[in-house]
Structure formats: structure tokens, C-alpha cells
Amino acid sequence: MGVATATFVETFRGREWRHFDVQLLLYVLLLIGVGIVMGFSAGYNDPSAAGGMTQTVKTLIWAAIGLTLFFVAASVDYHWLRTLAAPIYLVVLGLLTLTMLVGTNLFGAQMSVTVAGLDFQLSEVSKVLMIVVLATFLSARRERIGRLSTILVAAALMAIPTLLVFRQPDLGTALVFVGILVGMLFMSGASLGWMGLVVAGVLGAAPIVVSMLQEYQRQRLFCFLDPYADPQGACYQLVQALNAVGSGGWLGRGLTVGGESQRGYIPVQSTDFIFTVVAEDLGFVGSIVVLALFGFLLWRVLLIGWQAGDAFGMLIAVGLATMILVQLLINVGMVIGMMPVTGIPLPFITYGGSSLISLLFGMGILQSIRMRSHKPTL
Amino acid sequence: MADLNDGRLDLRRSSARFIAFGIVTAIFLTVLGGRLFQLQVVSGGEYARRAAADRTVDVPLPAPRGLIFDREGRPLAVNTPSWTVNVRPADLPDARTGRILARVARLTGADAGVMRERLDAFRGSPYDLVPVERGVGREAALLLAEEAEQLPGIVVEVEPIRRYLDETGEPVGALLSHVVGYTGPVSREELTTLEPEGYLRADVIGRSGIEASFESDLRGRYGMQRVERDPSGRLLKVIEIAREPEPGTNLMLTVDARVQRLVTRALEWGMEAADVSQGVTVVMNPQTGEILAMVSLPAYENNKFAAGISVEDFNVYLADPDRPLRNHAISDIYPPGSTYKLVTGIAAMEEGVTTASREWPTYACYQIPGAPEGECLFDWNRQGFGPLAMVDAFAKSSDTFFYQMAIATGVDPLAEWAHDLGFGERSGIRLPGEEPGIIASTEWARRQGRAGVFTGEVAQAGIGQNVIAVTPLQVLNAYAAVANGGRLMRPMIVRGETDASGALVREFEPEVIRTLAADPATLHTMRVGAREVITSGHAYNIRDLDLPGALSGKTGTAEFGELTPDGTLPFHSWFVAYLPSAAGATDAELAVVSFSYSAVVPGNVSAEVVKYFLQLYYELDEDLRLDPNDFSLVTAN
Numbered sequence A: 001m002g003v004a005t006a007t008f009v010e011t012f013r014g015r016e017w018r019h020f021d022v023q024l025l026l027y028v029l030l031l032i033g034v035g036i037v038m039g040f041s042a043g044y045n046d047p048s049a050a051g052g053m054t055q056t057v058k059t060l061i062w063a064a065i066g067l068t069l070f071f072v073a074a075s076v077d078y079h080w081l082r083t084l085a086a087p088i089y090l091v092v093l094g095l096l097t098l099t100m101l102v103g104t105n106l107f108g109a110q111m112s113v114t115v116a117g118l119d120f121q122l123s124e125v126s127k128v129l130m131i132v133v134l135a136t137f138l139s140a141r142r143e144r145i146g147r148l149s150t151i152l153v154a155a156a157l158m159a160i161p162t163l164l165v166f167r168q169p170d171l172g173t174a175l176v177f178v179g180i181l182v183g184m185l186f187m188s189g190a191s192l193g194w195m196g197l198v199v200a201g202v203l204g205a206a207p208i209v210v211s212m213l214q215e216y217q218r219q220r221l222f223c224f225l226d227p228y229a230d231p232q233g234a235c236y237q238l239v240q241a242l243n244a245v246g247s248g249g250w251l252g253r254g255l256t257v258g259g260e261s262q263r264g265y266i267p268v269q270s271t272d273f274i275f276t277v278v279a280e281d282l283g284f285v286g287s288i289v290v291l292a293l294f295g296f297l298l299w300r301v302l303l304i305g306w307q308a309g310d311a312f313g314m315l316i317a318v319g320l321a322t323m324i325l326v327q328l329l330i331n332v333g334m335v336i337g338m339m340p341v342t343g344i345p346l347p348f349i350t351y352g353g354s355s356l357i358s359l360l361f362g363m364g365i366l367q368s369i370r371m372r373s374h375k376p377t378l
Numbered sequence B: 001m002a003d004l005n006d007g008r009l010d011l012r013r014s015s016a017r018f019i020a021f022g023i024v025t026a027i028f029l030t031v032l033g034g035r036l037f038q039l040q041v042v043s044g045g046e047y048a049r050r051a052a053a054d055r056t057v058d059v060p061l062p063a064p065r066g067l068i069f070d071r072e073g074r075p076l077a078v079n080t081p082s083w084t085v086n087v088r089p090a091d092l093p094d095a096r097t098g099r100i101l102a103r104v105a106r107l108t109g110a111d112a113g114v115m116r117e118r119l120d121a122f123r124g125s126p127y128d129l130v131p132v133e134r135g136v137g138r139e140a141a142l143l144l145a146e147e148a149e150q151l152p153g154i155v156v157e158v159e160p161i162r163r164y165l166d167e168t169g170e171p172v173g174a175l176l177s178h179v180v181g182y183t184g185p186v187s188r189e190e191l192t193t194l195e196p197e198g199y200l201r202a203d204v205i206g207r208s209g210i211e212a213s214f215e216s217d218l219r220g221r222y223g224m225q226r227v228e229r230d231p232s233g234r235l236l237k238v239i240e241i242a243r244e245p246e247p248g249t250n251l252m253l254t255v256d257a258r259v260q261r262l263v264t265r266a267l268e269w270g271m272e273a274a275d276v277s278q279g280v281t282v283v284m285n286p287q288t289g290e291i292l293a294m295v296s297l298p299a300y301e302n303n304k305f306a307a308g309i310s311v312e313d314f315n316v317y318l319a320d321p322d323r324p325l326r327n328h329a330i331s332d333i334y335p336p337g338s339t340y341k342l343v344t345g346i347a348a349m350e351e352g353v354t355t356a357s358r359e360w361p362t363y364a365c366y367q368i369p370g371a372p373e374g375e376c377l378f379d380w381n382r383q384g385f386g387p388l389a390m391v392d393a394f395a396k397s398s399d400t401f402f403y404q405m406a407i408a409t410g411v412d413p414l415a416e417w418a419h420d421l422g423f424g425e426r427s428g429i430r431l432p433g434e435e436p437g438i439i440a441s442t443e444w445a446r447r448q449g450r451a452g453v454f455t456g457e458v459a460q461a462g463i464g465q466n467v468i469a470v471t472p473l474q475v476l477n478a479y480a481a482v483a484n485g486g487r488l489m490r491p492m493i494v495r496g497e498t499d500a501s502g503a504l505v506r507e508f509e510p511e512v513i514r515t516l517a518a519d520p521a522t523l524h525t526m527r528v529g530a531r532e533v534i535t536s537g538h539a540y541n542i543r544d545l546d547l548p549g550a551l552s553g554k555t556g557t558a559e560f561g562e563l564t565p566d567g568t569l570p571f572h573s574w575f576v577a578y579l580p581s582a583a584g585a586t587d588a589e590l591a592v593v594s595f596s597y598s599a600v601v602p603g604n605v606s607a608e609v610v611k612y613f614l615q616l617y618y619e620l621d622e623d624l625r626l627d628p629n630d631f632s633l634v635t636a637n
Helices: A003-013 A016-017 A022-042 A051-075 A079-083 A085-103 A123-139 A140-145 A147-166 A171-190 A191-202 A204-209 A215-223 A236-246 A274-307 A313-333 A353-372 B013-041 B043-051 B092-109 B110-122 B138-146 B188-197 B209-213 B217-220 B258-275 B302-306 B313-321 B337-350 B390-396 B398-411 B411-418 B440-446 B455-462 B471-483 B520-535 B540-546 B606-615 B628-633
Strands: B055-061 B077-085 B131-137 B153-165 B182-186 B206-207 B221-231 B235-243 B251-252 B278-285 B290-297 B365-367 B375-379 B487-489 B494-498 B502-509 B510-515 B552-559 B571-578 B591-599
Touching: A016 A353, A022 A274, A022 A353, A051 B013, A051 B487, A079 A085, A079 A123, A079 A313, A079 B258, A085 A123, A085 A147, A085 B606, A123 A147, A123 A171, A123 A313, A123 A353, A140 A147, A147 B494, A171 A191, A171 A313, A191 A204, A204 B235, A215 B471, A215 B494, A236 A274, A236 A313, A236 B013, A236 B043, A274 A313, A274 B013, A313 A353, B013 B043, B055 B235, B077 B110, B077 B138, B092 B110, B092 B131, B092 B138, B110 B131, B131 B138, B131 B153, B138 B153, B153 B182, B153 B302, B182 B209, B182 B302, B188 B494, B206 B209, B206 B217, B209 B217, B209 B337, B258 B278, B258 B290, B258 B520, B258 B606, B278 B471, B278 B571, B278 B606, B302 B591, B337 B390, B337 B398, B337 B455, B337 B471, B337 B520, B337 B552, B337 B571, B365 B398, B375 B398, B375 B455, B390 B520, B398 B455, B411 B440, B411 B455, B471 B487, B471 B552, B471 B571, B471 B591, B520 B540, B540 B606, B552 B606, B571 B606, B591 B606
Parallel strands: none
Antiparallel strands: B055 B221, B077 B131, B077 B153, B182 B206, B221 B235, B251 B494, B278 B290, B278 B591, B365 B375, B487 B510, B494 B502, B552 B571, B571 B591
């Protein structure tokens, strides 16, 4: 009898639940809570009716869906994902191609992916699924891990979805894909020399990527170098974000009291620029608390990776850690003028169902890894 | 080497790399924290000051554009609330652009591809609003507002758009499109010159017709308000209105939309009957120069422009060989044919070449003086008419008579009298795109690099052929000046300013360009001749119309182009007429010119158009229109 039956039975016995990582769940819930409070604060003075309230309600609904997925994923043995890696990869390509086709309006509006009023962004879930695909591939390389072919095949696997999201055009997600690839290759034990060469090559291609961008994307991209060069034009948003963050001071101006970032219904503000609200309303202390929560969370994720029962689990954990870290760096870095403005959600905090549900699904897989890491292998 | 996998076939796990990963993570988080400390704690005060200063901004308040009414107070150009779908690119998530536009397209019935094109074509700040669909209905605008939360980056704004109406109030702008014109968005290139004058991005400006020539009056003066805004540039509340907008001036045209309709009906009928592709008919009050109707066919629908014309629609207009966007009454020049004999007649009498009573021989073919024997110019009937004096020569339109007049007068005096009657110069009507036309003279020939004008050309110029080119409005205005006793009036298209209901509050004065230099007796002779054209000339049964006056006028044709298979040349046909109380009187209050381009049916279709118009205008019971097969009963000269 195979692994399958045993795992199935054990799931029902619930032996693993003793190893459930409560800290991981706690940090996640705290970050979601920060997101809800900040989203409410950002939308509080919304002149276009009760946007703040519906946003809060929606986030709660998404969190509930996400947590359900979290527990389902936790209770299933994550090794199942390895068996499914090939179909998962095809699904990712399918989803992204679908998004692109819908994006260019080939089939009209009927294919708009709206489930129960929730506008689903397929690139979000693709990130988590691609981590599984890469983990499957890398963990099977074993003694061949140090070869150049490892890097090239992994890069090729990642290249297709990366180009698809880049074409959308979603530069931010493309960057996250690249970050995940680098992080997982590094932790898989791939050759540092070969990686260095490939990274150098990719950096050499950067000007080509920049030349493929829309003019406004390019302007926005390089604002961070000198935001006050064009404060009314392309860099307007960044200048305003810096003003908002800066005026937060030590302790912030308080929730919903109407500061720089407290102005009505601003979609970008409750999504990509949500950290300006955190920084302005809660000040330096609040910002550091939020950064610390991310720090604790990353610590738990890495710990789970370290203790994982096998390389497959370890690589999934590392991939998720990289994803969260890269998004955090890009998003917060952008708001405080250290990174180009690309538009990417801040994990758990940014208002948006697809990001939140995908992340909670990923955290569920982590719990599954954690709960099965102390189990003797068959 | 740490191996936590008990020697199984699995990847080795490197503790060094785990530690490195953790350290890098910690460094990144520390850097973020350090930058936050610098921004918030070290420079916090500075940013707070900047934030406060950035919060208020001056925003222009557009003034409502002036309305346009016809002379009876019927609205012809109005502002209707319309909803415009804008995109603020910065707020539009890149990855969802396609789906959001598709959704907007479904709610508004617009074309997502076209919206995408307009968005992609935009080259400005991503915080600008890019109008992607104008003229959206109220229902669709409400639906968009309901889904606002699912449509980030989509901003629906109310903005008035122009709606052009016909005489019944229906939104049919084609009736008056060449007069009223249309507005269009200001382009980015124009903005550099227009911005100092107060034009805004995505502003509109008159592009054609009255909308263009009275742009500064219609536009009014934009106001200014100080508002508080949010970091995304969204307006939150108005702090104060620094300057109230001044609405644009409402204008009343001299045109009567009902008359315009009758003229259009008559011209459309004639053009269809004679298979003519371009036609012009203009009606004027000769006493004041007021244009009562100005029809140029084919016309275009200016409402299409008001809502932002699509490239396809615009290309259809551009590709049309009959150039529907042009006002043929003022923007195109044609040989005037025999209608020009008015000029030659006046010139010959004023220069002492002939008197009203002196008879001249006419010929089947007139030998050009100085040319080789046999090089002659035919009279139109190829027989001649025997000896004729001015009135009969004008009535019978004898070409050989006027060849002699032109040659004896000389090309330069002929040109001077033409200029006196308004040819070769713009009339100054307040419509854009007027052409001055071409009048042959020695100076004109020198500009062509020639020593002078050939005698044959002078003869041809005397009957309005060959090198003479005029606008239909010039022909009408010259006859109107003769009809009113010698005042060349500035053609008026705007009668005055009105209040918002279309009641006249300020009337513009008619303007005399000049009093004709010709002796009043000379003009009287020409008026009698013009009456004779109708009564004894070859205008056929138009004399039988039961009109409240003594219709006077002149036919004309001008051959041009290449021989048709049956050996004839296509020709333009003209008919110009005015209606005084009696022959020779100067009290006419109605003058009309009709022009048909490239008729292939023999005869003068323009005379039929004027006849039909007069029947409609005076509500005559009898229909004297000829069957198109019988058009040739009115000789084409």
C-alpha cells in the first residue's frame, strides 16, 4: 500500500495538528488585521459613499475564504502537490494566457474572471503555483543540482509565465517571479558561479526590458531617482507618497483623522500605496511594528523551511519567503522612494481578494509542511 | 555538510545558505526601517510642510459655450449634458486594463478596442484624465457609477457636448453643418500655443464654420476655483471661487433654418434629377447682405464630430471625391461662365466701349483680332444673333458680343471692374476657409511668368471661361450689389447676439464694402438686361412663376474637363437671380445663386433648382419643374 492511503488515514487521526505553527497563523492574522484597519482608514473620508465599509466587509469575506483554504491545505499532505506539478504548470500557463486573451479582449467581456463579485487576478495565484512547480523540479535534481542545466531549465520554466505577465503588462509580478526564481535556486544549492553569470546576463538585458515599457511606465519607473524633477507629472504620486510618509512623524496623525493620505476613495491608495496610510496614520513606530510583524513572519517561514522533512517542502517554504520579502521590498521601497514605482500588492495588507486568498493558500501549504516535518519518513 | 534527510536521495541542505538568506532578509528590513526613520523622524517636519502646501490647487471652471440660433430663434447648436468616460492611467491596474475596458465597453456599448487605442495613443502624465469615450448616455453613466469600485482608474465626468439641431429641433446637424461647423478636442501640439490663452488639456475648440470663426465669442471666459485635493489629484472640496466663469456669447445667425431646409430640398432634387454630385445654393437679402440660406452638398453630419468622430467615419469623409467637409459656396472656385457677362457689360459701358443702345454685330464664329485667319471663337448657338445692343445681348447671352466687349475694354480694366464687384478678393464673410478666386490681368500673367494675356484669353475672360475662377458667393454678391443699386455688401452670416432663449439682444449692423464705381444708369441697364433674361431670354418657363415681383437673373455654364464618349464636355451650370418689385427696380430683398458641378444632362439644372426653391418659398401651387429629359429647354448658357 502506498503513501497515499497512509497519509489519508493519518489526516483523519489528526496527529500532525500537534505540530501546527500557531505563531505563523498569529502573524498572518495580525497583518490581515492591519490591512483591514488601514483600508478602513483610507476609505473613511470617501466622498463616493460607503466604500470603506464595503471594502472592510469584502476583506473579511475574502479572509474567511482564504482561511478555509488555509486549513484545507494544511490538512492535506503537501507531497500531493509534487504529483500534480506538471498539470499545475499547465494550469498556470493556461490562466495567464487566459488573462492575456481577456486583456486584449479577444473574446469580449464574457471571459472576465469574476467569481461571486470578486474580481480574481490570476497572476496572484500563479505566483504560489509556480513556487510549487519550481520546488518539484529542483528537489528532483539531486546530485545534478550544481550543473548549469539546472539553472537554465528552471529559468526556462519561469520565463514563460514571467513573459506572459510582463506582456499584460504587469511589471511588478514579473519582477516577483524573477525574485522567486533567484531565491529558490540559491537555496536549492545551485552553483553560485553559474547563477552569478546568468544574473549578470539578465542585468545586461535590462535596458531592452525598459525599452519595451510604455512611456508613462518608464517615467514612473525612474521617478524614485529624483521625484522632484517632475512633481506635477509622472512623479506626482511618489511626491505625494513621500509627503504622506514624512508627515507621519514619530507617532503618526491617527486613524481616519484626515491627513495627507486620508482623502476619500483612492483605489491605488488602498492597494499599492497602502503603506502611505500606515506610515502617515501610525508614524514611524507603527511602520516599524508592521515591518517587525513581517520580520517575525519571515522568520517562521524560514524556520519551517529549515525543519522541513524534505527538500521539496524546504523549497516551497523558501519560495514563499522570497515572494513575501520581494513584494515587501518593492512595495514599501516604492512608497519611500527607494524602488521604482511598479505597482505590486503589499502581502496580507493590500486590499484585494486574489492576493489575500493566494497568500493564505500558500500559508496553508506551509502548515502542511510544518506538521509533517517531524513525522518519520516511510 | 548538514544533511537532514538521513542519507536519502534528496538535495543537501546548506546551513550556510540559510544563514545568508536570513542575514540578507534582516539587512533589507533594516534598510527599510532606516529610510523610514530618515523620512519620518529626521525630515518629518519638512515633509509635513510640503504636504500642506500641496493640498490646494487652482482649477479652471469651464464656461458654458455660447448657443447658436437661427434668425427666427430656433436653436441650432446647444449644449447637452453628456458623460465622458475617462481613464487615469496611474489608477488603472496594468494587469486588469483589458478586463476593465471590456466591462466599460459592455456597460456603455462602446468599442473596447477603440478605447484602448485612445488610451495607448495618450502621451501625457499618467495622472491626467484621458477621455476614452465621449457622449455616453445617462443610463450607462449610472451603471458605471454603481460599479465604480470594480473599475479603478475609470473616472466618469459630466461634460456638456455640442448638439446640432435642424429646423425641427431634431439632432440632424447636416442641414447647417457648413455654416455652423463643429467643435473638436484641442490637440497636444496646439496646446502649446493655446495654453497661454487659457485652453486646457482635453478642451474643445471650434474647428469649422461659425464655431471656428466666432470661437472667442462662443467660448466665453473660463473661471477659476481653489480646491483642496488628495494625493492622487482627486478634488475633495472647493475652498473658494476665485473668478466666476463668463458664459460664451449666444449668437443668432442670419440664416433661416426653414429656408435652409427648402433650399436643401430643391437642390437635392435637382442634383438627383441631373445626376450631379456637388451643388451649392445660397440665398441672400441684397439690401443687407444677410445670408438667409447657404447649402453646399454633399453635407456632413457635425454631430459626429461633437461626440468625437471615429477614424473610420472621418476617413469616409476625407476619401469622398465630392469633399463633403468643404463649404463649396466659399471654399472652392469655379469658372463663372455667362454669369460673368455682368462684369464685362458694366466694364464695357463704363470704359466707353459701348453705350446701352449701341448695336454690335454678332457672329457664328468671331475672328480673334491679330490671330491667324480662321482662328475664331464660336457663339454658343453657332449661328450668331444679328446686331445686338447690351440688353438683348445679355438676355440672349451672345458670346461673340461679349468677346468684342472684352477685347475692346482690355484685360486690365476688365479685371478692375471685376474687383470692384468683389471678384478676386475674399468677401470677408465670417466663415473660415474662404477663397479669393482668380481674375485674369496683366499682373496675373506676369506672376505666371508670361508677358501678358493673349487676346483669345481676354475674349474668354469676357464670358467667364478659361482663366476666371470665382466662388458661388462672389457671383451672388456681385448680382446683389447690382440689384440693390450699387452697394457691395459684406455677406453677413451672424445677425447678432441673443439671450439664452434666443431673443435678439444686440443686432449687428450691415456693412457696405464699397459703393460700386459704375454709373447708376449702367447698373440700371444691366438690371433691365437681367429681367430680359427671364422674360425674353432662354430661361424658358421660369417666367411663368406667379412671383410677387419681376424675377431677374442670368444663366451660365462653363465647360471643363474631358470629352465624354458622346463628344460633349461636362459642364458646370449656374443660375443667379433676384426679385425686385419691377424690372430695373433696386428694392429686391431676395437673391439666390445656384451652382451644379459637372452636369452631364443637357440644359441648366441650376435654373430648375432655383425655380423649385421659389415655388417652395412662395408656396406656389403650380409646379413648373421640367422633366429631367427636358432640362435642355433652358439652353445651357
